[in-house]
Amino acid sequence: MKKINIAIDGYSSCGKSTLAKQLARELNYIYIDSGAMYRAVTLFLLQHNINIQNHDEVIGKLDEIDIYFEYLDGNSTTFLNGKNVEKDIRKMDIAKQVSHVAIISEVRQKLVKQQQHLGRDKGVVMDGRDISTVVFPDAELKIFVTAEIDIRADRRFQELKDKGIESSLEEIKSNLRDRDYIDSTREDSPLTQAEDAILLDNTSLDRASQLKKALEWAQERIEMLNSSSGS
Numbered sequence: 001m002k003k004i005n006i007a008i009d010g011y012s013s014c015g016k017s018t019l020a021k022q023l024a025r026e027l028n029y030i031y032i033d034s035g036a037m038y039r040a041v042t043l044f045l046l047q048h049n050i051n052i053q054n055h056d057e058v059i060g061k062l063d064e065i066d067i068y069f070e071y072l073d074g075n076s077t078t079f080l081n082g083k084n085v086e087k088d089i090r091k092m093d094i095a096k097q098v099s100h101v102a103i104i105s106e107v108r109q110k111l112v113k114q115q116q117h118l119g120r121d122k123g124v125v126m127d128g129r130d131i132s133t134v135v136f137p138d139a140e141l142k143i144f145v146t147a148e149i150d151i152r153a154d155r156r157f158q159e160l161k162d163k164g165i166e167s168s169l170e171e172i173k174s175n176l177r178d179r180d181y182i183d184s185t186r187e188d189s190p191l192t193q194a195e196d197a198i199l200l201d202n203t204s205l206d207r208a209s210q211l212k213k214a215l216e217w218a219q220e221r222i223e224m225l226n227s228s229s230g231s
């Protein structure tokens with residue numbers, strides 16, 4: 001059975017990664033959190049006291065950064081230079097800086113190359129901002145997820161709380177607004193809905209209903225691919 005690639009893009013904290021993880025589990029595909037890669041680069045730069053506004057300084061450090069994922073207890077986990085950084089990259093100091101790092105073209109080129117390599121054999125569900133438009137422009141299924149800002153802020157607050165990370169709802173909301181603005185207005189690969197992406201507004205959808213819709217779309221595409229190739 002031939003596999004497809006699934007690209008999921010959308011604003012910060014709109015449920016992309018929840019959907020992507022669920023889809024990957026149902027289909028037995030690999031889940032890749034591309035945002036975690038930008039977060040890991042940001043963590044490295046902060047740990048090494050690099051001035052993020054100084055792009056030459058950032059670019060000079062990129063060769064020292066090695067990011068990869070491993071499944072631990074069934075969860076995709078982010079590693080930076082051999083260290084599990086899954087929890088560290090979710091913290092607010094990273095969320096505040098990551099969009100400034102993600103505007104740097106050389107950072108994007110490095111990560112996009114790695115993301116495309118990870119998806120070369122298909123069977124990948126990847127979420128981010130430019131997956132449908134830049135990373136996998138030929139993905140068989142593209143979904144653009146959106147939800148109202150208050151709902152998104154509430155969900156992120158709960159998620160951080162569940163992970164034992166302290167935050168405030170107001171701070172989260174303002175961070176989401178800032179990131180949405182920077183991510184969708186930057187020059188290189190701004191967040192935008194691909195022409196052939198399906199819009200999924202999950203403001204009033206629970207996780208199960210969202211998954212049901214997306215699974216139907218995925219299964220349609222998988223069937224189409226396999227019937228057209230005769231395998």
Ligand code: DC
Binds near residue numbers: 034035036128
């Ligand atoms: O999905 P996330 O919130 O973990 O992403 C963190 C930041 O990384 C986001 O604000 C913008 C950037 N990003 C990006 O520019 N391109 C991607 N494909 C994924 C994330």
